Structures are given as C-alpha cells and as structure tokens.
Amino acid sequence: MANWHPRVILAASWLFPIVALIVGIFSAMEAGGNPFYILIASTALALGSMFGVATSNSGNHFTMGLAVAAAVPFVFSGLDMIEPAGSIAAYGIGLTAVWVLRHSRGESHNELLPVMVRRFGGYVVYAIVYSSMRVGLFADLDGGWEDLFPFAVAVSAWLVAEVLIRALLVVGPRELSRSYLARAFLQDLNVFMGLTLTGALFGELFPEITWWALPIALLPYSFAHVAFKRFQDTKTTYRQTIRALARIPEVSGLGVDGHADRTTDMATAIAKGIGLGPVQVEEVEYAALMHDIGRVSLSEPQVIRMGYTDDDIARWSAEIIAESPYVESVADKVRQQYEPYRRPGEQTDPDISLVSRIIKVAAAYDWKVHRDGMSPLNALEELHAGAAYEYDPAMVATLRRILDRRGVLGSVPVQS
Amino acid sequence: MKIPGLDKARRRWWRLHPAVQRRLKVAVPYSVMGFAILVASAVLGEAPDWALWALFTVLYVGLEFFAVEVNDKLYQSSSIMVIMTAGVIFALQPGSSATLGMVLMAALGPFVPADFKERRWFQPMANFGQMVIAAGVSGLILDVSLRQVTSLEAQTLFVVLPAAIVASAFFVLLQQALIRHAVRTVYPYDRLEPWSHLGALFFAQFSMGTLGGLIGAAYLIAERPAVLVLIIGVYGIGHMSLYAYAQLRVSHLSAIKGFVKTLEAKDMYTRGHTERVAYFSEMIGEEYGFSGTQIEELKWAALIHDLGKLAVPTELIRKRGRLDDEEYDTMKEHAHLVEEILAEVDFLQPMVEIASGHHSHYDGNGYGGRGHKEGETPSLAACIVAVADAFDAMTSARSYRMALSQRYALSELRNQSGAQFHPEVVDAFERALKKSGRRWGAPHVNDEEMARRLAEEPELTLRG
Known part of the structure; x- marks a missing residue:
C-alpha cells in the first residue's frame, strides 16, 4: 500500500466510501423488510468501531464493531429480511459512517484505506457464507445445535479473508511468506473468537428476549475487552521494562x-x-x-x-x-x-x-x-x-x- | 458426668504439632459444616435434571482444574459463572432445587489432582467446606427468590437479575471471608491482609456470577440448544480475563525482579540490602494496618529504591572511608536517577514517587527527586522506606565500616525522630521489631567511630 502512488490512494479513498454507500443503499432496497433495522445496525457498527479493543501483535486493530458485524446476519435472518443483502446494506452504510468519523478524528486516508477495504471484504464474505448456508443447507433447522455450524464456517471464512486481504495490501509482496500468514492467523485467533462469539450470543438471543440480549452480550464483551487490554498491558510492561534497562548506560x-x-x-x-x-x-x-x-x-x-x-x-x-x-x-x-x-x-x-x-x-x-x-x-x-x-x-x-x-x-x- | 475417652483425646490433641492443630481448627469445622449442608440439601431439596447437571459439573470441575494464580498462592477460576448458570436453571425449572444442584457441584470442585499428588489433606478439606457453604447459601437465595416464577418469558429476567446479583455477591463474599479466616488461623504470625487487590477480584467474580445467572435464565427462555454452546464460549472468555490478569501480575513481578537483578549484577552489596529494606517496610506497613494493595506498593517501592545507584560509579558505592563533598553530590544524584531510568515504566510511577523520596527528611530537609519538596514532609510511604533504609544501612556492614548493633541503630533512629524520621513510623518500627523477635546487626558495636576503625584496620579485633 505504502508504495502506491499518492494519487491512486487519494482516488481510492474517495471512491471506496462512495462505492460502499451506494452498495449499501442498493442492497437496502433489495433487502426489503423494515429499513429502520438497517439504520440501527449501521449506527451500532459505526459506534462500535469507535471502541478499540486491542491491537494484536501483528498490528491488527480490533474494535467492538467486529462483534456488531458478527451479530447482524443472525438478527436479520430472524427478521423478514432478504439475506445477505440486508447485512451488506448495514455494513456499507456503517463503514461509510466509520470512515467519515475516523477521518474527522484526524486519521489519514493512507491509514484508513487498507483497514476499511479489509473490514468490508471480511464482513461481506462472512455475511454471504453465513446466509447462503442458512438458506441452503440449514434452512429448516432453527435453534438447534446445528445452528452454529454456519456461524463457525462463516467466521473461519471471514478470518481467512481478512488475513489474506491484509497480507496483500499492507505487508507487500516482498515480505509475504506462508509462515508469516499462518502466524498472523494464529495470533489474532483469540481476540477474533472472543468478539465474534459475543456477537453470535446477541444474535442467537435477540429473537427470544429482545433487548435483554444487549446486557447479556455486553457483559462477556466487557470481560473480553478487559482481558485483551491486560494482554496488551503485559506486553507494554515488558517493553517498557526493557527500554528502561536499556537507558541505564546512557543515564x-x-x-x-x-x-x-x-x-x-x-x-x-x-x-x-x-x-x-x-x-x-x-x-x-x-x-x-x-x-x-x-x-x-x-x-x-x-x-x-x-x-x-x-x-x-x-x-x-x-x-x-x-x-x-x-x-x-x-x-x-x-x-x-x-x-x-x-x-x-x-x-x-x-x-x-x-x-x-x-x-x-x-x-x-x-x-x-x-x-x-x-x-x-x-x-x-x-x-x-x-x-x-x-x-x-x-x-x-x-x-x-x-x-x-x-x-x-x-x-x-x-x-x- | 464424664465422657469416656475425653482425657485421652485431649492428651492426643496437645501432642499434635501446633501447626497441625491450627489446620485442624479450620479443616474440621469447615468440612463438618460442608457435610451438614450437603446432607440437609440432599434430604430437603429436589433432584435437578441430571443430564444438565452432569454437563455443568464437567465444565465446573474443568474450570476449577485450570484455575489461575491471581495472587500469591491464591488461585481463582471463572467457575462461579458455571455454578450460577446451573443454579438459576435449576431454580427456574419446576421440580428441582438450586441448592442441591449447586451443593453437589461445589462438593466435586476442590479435588484438584495436585493436592492428591502432594498428599495435602488440609487444602481439599478447607476448600470443600468453603465452597459448599458458599454454594449452599447462594443456592438457597436463588431457590427462595425464584420459587414464585412460573412463566418463562423475557419479563422473567427482571426477577432473575436481582436474585443473581444477591446470590453471587453472597457467594463471593462468603468465599473470600472463609478463605481469609482460614489463612489467618493457619498462619497467625503473618500479615493481617494476606492478599492485595481483593476488592478488584471480588468485583470480577461478582460480575461473572451475575452474568452466569443471567445467561442461565436466557438459555431457559430462548429454549435453544445453540445458546448452550455459546454459553460455553462465554465461560472461556471469563477464564481468559482471569488468565490475563494473572499474566499481567507476572509481568509486573518479573519487571521488578529484572531491575533488582540488574542492580545486583552491578553491586553485590545491594543484594541483601534491597530485600531487607523491603522486608522492614512491609513490617512497618503491617504495623500501620495497611491493606494488601498498599503493602504491595510499599514493598515494590522498597525494591526499586536504590535503582538510581545503577547509574552511580561503583567506586563511590564501594569506597572505603568517607566521601568528599563532590562525591557526595554525585551520590545524591541517585534519587533523581531512579526517576529518569523508570520514567517510561507506567505501572511503577506511584512507586517511583515513593522511592525517590527515601532521602527526604520528615522536617523537609534532605534531598530527593520529584517527591521531595523543600520544607515539606514527604508521604508516609516514603517516610517508611526512609526508616527501613536507614536502619538497614546501620545494621549491615558497609565498605567503610562494620555493622552496628540493633540497639545503637534504634537509639540513632530515636535521636533523629521528628527531624530526619517520622516519629510515628519510628515507634511503629520499634513495636514491629519487638514483635518479630529477631535481632539485626552486630551484637556489640555500639559506636560509629569504632565501627569505622574496625573496617579500616582489619587486624583490630573486637573483644566484647
């Protein structure tokens, strides 16, 4: 990404939010159902993306938006929405809002573009895999153990898609190696699972107990948040300790x-x-x-x-x-x-x-x-x-x- | 009336080692009460759904098995989530009681393989009692408060939430109180507060318990087996947050250890000194009745208090004879240097403040870093480290003089009390020393000049 021409980046950074917004609006028209839900979901996605959870070793930045994104297809397939159009609509509109918010907070297009492309790509893969499995193989099963099978497959596809897009965009072809990909994949697994799991819990409970699902999903989310924060602090402590020791000869x-x-x-x-x-x-x-x-x-x-x-x-x-x-x-x-x-x-x-x-x-x-x-x-x-x-x-x-x-x-x- | 065999039993009791007596004083009542609760709930309670019970018990025992050391020898797990989920489910299901289900579950928790391998009898007995008592009480709370609930719909959660809050609060409070009582009985000479950060740990456990209760109810209301799988994932998240806490603690401890080791690598003299100052500071802190968290802070501050010496030339630290003015100024620098070295280490900042003030005087003289303000009394913690440091400096051998006696050191502290040292801290230190019954320093060296001469002319021998 870094060695692309600045003009290309500028053009892409204008194009991406606009395209995402257009895709979002068109799929919202396609999805039918109550557009109000799409609005709520995209607002939640935008707000959630403002809450950073953790930055993993491989430099991946995780937000609460991930949990929201995981919940969206669950909830929408319970409401009478045509999937995955509904979810993609929510992601498109939500990510455009995220872009505007984060850019107004001072993040440059240069940083935002790879992150947003990766997120959108990952979300879309997840929604498509999830809903096609729900519609096809698992249409008649509702609420059983098997319900989670489409989720598991879709989440794995999502993670692979994110890692691949990230490797292509950020790392650059020179440093790309199979071992690097595998390592990045494993390193992010616990954060990723923790976040998507709380999203799935919300999605699974929402049709039955409506908004009570929110506190029930938010509590484990906050545990996950605290845990990742602490893992981060652990790393920081080691790094600061070593830096402090390294200062001694100079002091x-x-x-x-x-x-x-x-x-x-x-x-x-x-x-x-x-x-x-x-x-x-x-x-x-x-x-x-x-x-x-x-x-x-x-x-x-x-x-x-x-x-x-x-x-x-x-x-x-x-x-x-x-x-x-x-x-x-x-x-x-x-x-x-x-x-x-x-x-x-x-x-x-x-x-x-x-x-x-x-x-x-x-x-x-x-x-x-x-x-x-x-x-x-x-x-x-x-x-x-x-x-x-x-x-x-x-x-x-x-x-x-x-x-x-x-x-x-x-x-x-x-x-x- | 005479009970046969009472005398014999009494004689046997007194023949036991006091440490065993103290352990028995905890283990027997705890496990007897545990058994009583177990029997009572088995007689009075109604049997739970055994398939669900078995599933949750496996999860419960598994989480107990992977308990993490969140504090010095204090193991905790996220198993409270499991037991509260099970309790709420059993209380809400008609024809089963939460108390019996939870008590049976808790009875299986404490049997950790490590205890069997090391042939410990006390830990399993005390833990059995402690867990069963806590489970019984909170199960009873759930049973009583959720008995009226008949219909399962979203509104039920309005009843479940307060019940889960009260039950898990009781569960954690009882557990903590019983564990603290056990530790204080078994180790009566140790400090008052065995662990730091119990408040934060209470909050973590309490919110985990509440969440456990809520998801139990949500599972029953939703009637979806898929939720059960997700719930197991939530237990995993709870475990991860405790594990992360333990990791963070380990990282802090090993950072401190790293600094101390580096200081030792440079100057062997400091080795015992740093540890002894930490020990004395801890003693004074206990005498003051500090909480576990404050004591830990004090101890860490004492461990890093001389870190600035890393940056002072070794020849000064080891010099025989008095330092001249210029050398003394360089030596003074070490109070600032500790700040400079540790400037970027966030978690040590409160301790750095204390450590850099350990040469500030009570009356506002002396020198120090950021913590030192001319004419102002430094913080109590800094005063404590100052007294501990001065006492150990006098009672241990230095390059320029021999070790002085404890009597001399104490009288010197008393002379300077109110000027260099905080008078209350000096008093507290004297009391703590008397309680500990240990003596420090050389037995008969009651004169500073004598001690210096002894160091400079090694052929002089001491006749006392």
Whole structure:
C-alpha cells in the first residue's frame, strides 16, 4: 500500500466510501423488510468501531464493531429480511459512517484505506457464507445445535479473508511468506473468537428476549475487552521494562546518547527488510535495545584500571540479560554481537545467529556515524569494506537500501 | 458426668504439632459444616435434571482444574459463572432445587489432582467446606427468590437479575471471608491482609456470577440448544480475563525482579540490602494496618529504591572511608536517577514517587527527586522506606565500616525522630521489631567511630 502512488490512494479513498454507500443503499432496497433495522445496525457498527479493543501483535486493530458485524446476519435472518443483502446494506452504510468519523478524528486516508477495504471484504464474505448456508443447507433447522455450524464456517471464512486481504495490501509482496500468514492467523485467533462469539450470543438471543440480549452480550464483551487490554498491558510492561534497562548506560553517562534507540530502529528496519516475521522482529528489537547494557560495568574500578574490549562489553551485557526475565533467550545473541559472521574458509558460521549479525551491522553503522563523525556514505563504505568476514553482506545491502529509501545518503559527492 | 475417652483425646490433641492443630481448627469445622449442608440439601431439596447437571459439573470441575494464580498462592477460576448458570436453571425449572444442584457441584470442585499428588489433606478439606457453604447459601437465595416464577418469558429476567446479583455477591463474599479466616488461623504470625487487590477480584467474580445467572435464565427462555454452546464460549472468555490478569501480575513481578537483578549484577552489596529494606517496610506497613494493595506498593517501592545507584560509579558505592563533598553530590544524584531510568515504566510511577523520596527528611530537609519538596514532609510511604533504609544501612556492614548493633541503630533512629524520621513510623518500627523477635546487626558495636576503625584496620579485633 505504502508504495502506491499518492494519487491512486487519494482516488481510492474517495471512491471506496462512495462505492460502499451506494452498495449499501442498493442492497437496502433489495433487502426489503423494515429499513429502520438497517439504520440501527449501521449506527451500532459505526459506534462500535469507535471502541478499540486491542491491537494484536501483528498490528491488527480490533474494535467492538467486529462483534456488531458478527451479530447482524443472525438478527436479520430472524427478521423478514432478504439475506445477505440486508447485512451488506448495514455494513456499507456503517463503514461509510466509520470512515467519515475516523477521518474527522484526524486519521489519514493512507491509514484508513487498507483497514476499511479489509473490514468490508471480511464482513461481506462472512455475511454471504453465513446466509447462503442458512438458506441452503440449514434452512429448516432453527435453534438447534446445528445452528452454529454456519456461524463457525462463516467466521473461519471471514478470518481467512481478512488475513489474506491484509497480507496483500499492507505487508507487500516482498515480505509475504506462508509462515508469516499462518502466524498472523494464529495470533489474532483469540481476540477474533472472543468478539465474534459475543456477537453470535446477541444474535442467537435477540429473537427470544429482545433487548435483554444487549446486557447479556455486553457483559462477556466487557470481560473480553478487559482481558485483551491486560494482554496488551503485559506486553507494554515488558517493553517498557526493557527500554528502561536499556537507558541505564546512557543515564549514567557511560554510553553515547540515543545509541541504543537508533541501533534498535535500524536493526528492526533491517530485520523487516530481510523478511522476518513479527516474532523475530520483536526478538531483534529486544536484543538491540539491550545490546550495550554491559556498559554499566565500565565504571568498575578494575575495568578502569585494566581497560576493556568490545568483547568484554558483549559478555557483560549477556550476563545481565541472562538474569533479566522475559529476554533471557536473547542473551546468547547479544553475546555474539561482535563476532565476525564467518571465518576464513567458511561460507558462513552457523553458530552466529541472524539476530547477532543484524545487530553487529546496525550498531557498527551507528558508532561510525555518531561517535566517529563519519558521513553515512563513508560509514557504509567501511561496512562494505568489511563484508569479507566482519559484516554480513546481506545485512549491509539491506542497510544500504533502507538508507537510500530514507534519503540519508543524499547525492554521491563529486571527487575533487 | 464424664465422657469416656475425653482425657485421652485431649492428651492426643496437645501432642499434635501446633501447626497441625491450627489446620485442624479450620479443616474440621469447615468440612463438618460442608457435610451438614450437603446432607440437609440432599434430604430437603429436589433432584435437578441430571443430564444438565452432569454437563455443568464437567465444565465446573474443568474450570476449577485450570484455575489461575491471581495472587500469591491464591488461585481463582471463572467457575462461579458455571455454578450460577446451573443454579438459576435449576431454580427456574419446576421440580428441582438450586441448592442441591449447586451443593453437589461445589462438593466435586476442590479435588484438584495436585493436592492428591502432594498428599495435602488440609487444602481439599478447607476448600470443600468453603465452597459448599458458599454454594449452599447462594443456592438457597436463588431457590427462595425464584420459587414464585412460573412463566418463562423475557419479563422473567427482571426477577432473575436481582436474585443473581444477591446470590453471587453472597457467594463471593462468603468465599473470600472463609478463605481469609482460614489463612489467618493457619498462619497467625503473618500479615493481617494476606492478599492485595481483593476488592478488584471480588468485583470480577461478582460480575461473572451475575452474568452466569443471567445467561442461565436466557438459555431457559430462548429454549435453544445453540445458546448452550455459546454459553460455553462465554465461560472461556471469563477464564481468559482471569488468565490475563494473572499474566499481567507476572509481568509486573518479573519487571521488578529484572531491575533488582540488574542492580545486583552491578553491586553485590545491594543484594541483601534491597530485600531487607523491603522486608522492614512491609513490617512497618503491617504495623500501620495497611491493606494488601498498599503493602504491595510499599514493598515494590522498597525494591526499586536504590535503582538510581545503577547509574552511580561503583567506586563511590564501594569506597572505603568517607566521601568528599563532590562525591557526595554525585551520590545524591541517585534519587533523581531512579526517576529518569523508570520514567517510561507506567505501572511503577506511584512507586517511583515513593522511592525517590527515601532521602527526604520528615522536617523537609534532605534531598530527593520529584517527591521531595523543600520544607515539606514527604508521604508516609516514603517516610517508611526512609526508616527501613536507614536502619538497614546501620545494621549491615558497609565498605567503610562494620555493622552496628540493633540497639545503637534504634537509639540513632530515636535521636533523629521528628527531624530526619517520622516519629510515628519510628515507634511503629520499634513495636514491629519487638514483635518479630529477631535481632539485626552486630551484637556489640555500639559506636560509629569504632565501627569505622574496625573496617579500616582489619587486624583490630573486637573483644566484647
């Protein structure tokens, strides 16, 4: 999405809400029944989309709108509405309203477009699968266990559709891999199930007890909300703790200001650039943040007396990390951060992990630019010069690409 | 009148270990009451629909099996949802009573395999009693309040809602009260409030119970088996929210542990110190009658109080002899540095405020970070950490002097009471120390100068 032409995005961002609205109105005319229900459903969808529940690891943002969307075909198939036209009408009108609301809140078209396309696509797939199964295979069954079969199939189709659309739009073809898709799918499963389940509960109860279904569905929804919020907070706590530990050398004047942050930024960019999945990118992030924490030992009297090498710092860092909860696993990788990526006579050294190789390049680049005062181009040149044994050429090439894209390198200086 | 064998029984009782006596004092009455309720409800109550009962019992026992540790050794599960659903269904169905169904269900809950594996007898007995009593009382409430209901329609929920609220409130309150009573009887020397955040946990359990009751009624009214499947999903959501709570707690604990470990990696001296200051602060907090949540906050603040030392050169921390002015200023920085290091860690912010004030004086002198204002008394929590820190600094060995005696340290605290230290906190600390019966510090070193000389000239030996 990001590398599309801005004009295309602008045009699409105008077209999408209009098309959605037109589709919505036409299907509302098609659906028959009481249009009042469609209005209520689309309002609920728009309001629900304002309540964010959680942002999952894979960067997926979940809202209460999901639960509403899950409930809509349930309720409509109980009322005399022609399905899936009714549901699609509600989604079209509702999402147009969401677009207007979120855009007026300051979100750019650039961010909104992929999210909205994905949501609409997912909803429509869900409604079509659900209602066609209700009309076809499960027409005569009402209220039995089998009622949930169409729901289960439709929800699975919905999730697959969302993941596929997301992978196509956001991740971009370069980083798209089957393992990434599978991981994103699994990571979002619990949030997704929790939300759609409360929607289904509402839809299943509404025909019998009318608006009493609302509090009964809202309570488990709020449990789910709290649970996801807490899972989120858990992640935040770990991240903040690690950031705080990473700050220590700088606070005590033993490191270069911002070295850890800049190295982390560059290392995660490289990790994404070579196509790692979200879990490994996180690992790179933590390892990069903590890679220099061993510098707290630099004020030790015996260190001041006897001096130290880069390898000592790596060792001390690894020792501290091994003691810290949650990040123990990256200790080995930090330990190897100054090792050359191969020795003479080897293709690569299998003992040196990918994470260490990334950090080595990112940290070296940052030292050269910010401590030694080199220009980015000169720093890159030195890294290239060391590509025989020290720096992994694949990482250096990715670094070069990133710097190029960020416009850091500028124009090539003319030799005087 | 003489009861035969009474003397023998009495002698046997006194021969038991006091810890076993205390456990028996809880386990026997609890389980006897539990059995009484079980028998009474079996005699008086009407049998529930056994197929439904079996389904809910399997769910109930399963959720109990996956109970999560929401607080130190306090396990909770979302099983209250299941038992309340079952209770409401049995109360509403004609010809069955909620009490019997719920009591039978609760009687099966406490038998966790871990208890059998470790040959525990106390936990299953006490839990059996506690659960059956709570289930019996709330079942009775449901039976009494829902007896008149004959027709099942949406309006019925107006009756079910208040009944479910009252029943689940009683259920959770009784459970918490009985567990707290049991813990206080079995561990009489421990703190008053064994757990923190009981209020929040009450609310979570209470709302789960209410929801459980409501969905039970909704299931009966809707007459749709599909709803039953969705209800099982709702139980899963309840379990997930408790699990998330436990995870969050673990993350906080391990964050604190991470900071403490890093500090230890830098300076071994601090190891025992940090833990002892936390211990003393906890003692004082208990003497003040703080709640579990406040004590936890105090303890965490004490654990991070020296974190700023991470950023102070080690040579200063370990220096033999007195610090000169410049070095002392650097040392003072550590009160600010703890704020700077932890600035981004949201959950620690209240503790950082306390920790950065631990060198502020009661009369408003001293130094400190954001929490310190010239001429103002710092917060009570900061005063507590200050006293605990000063006491441990005196009674443990430092690089520049030996450990001082407890008597000397206490007299020093009393001298400074009202100036450097909060007088009430010092009094509370003395009382708590006397109660604990432990002595700290070296036995005979009652003189600061002496202690310094002993450290500087190791060949001097102490004759006391």
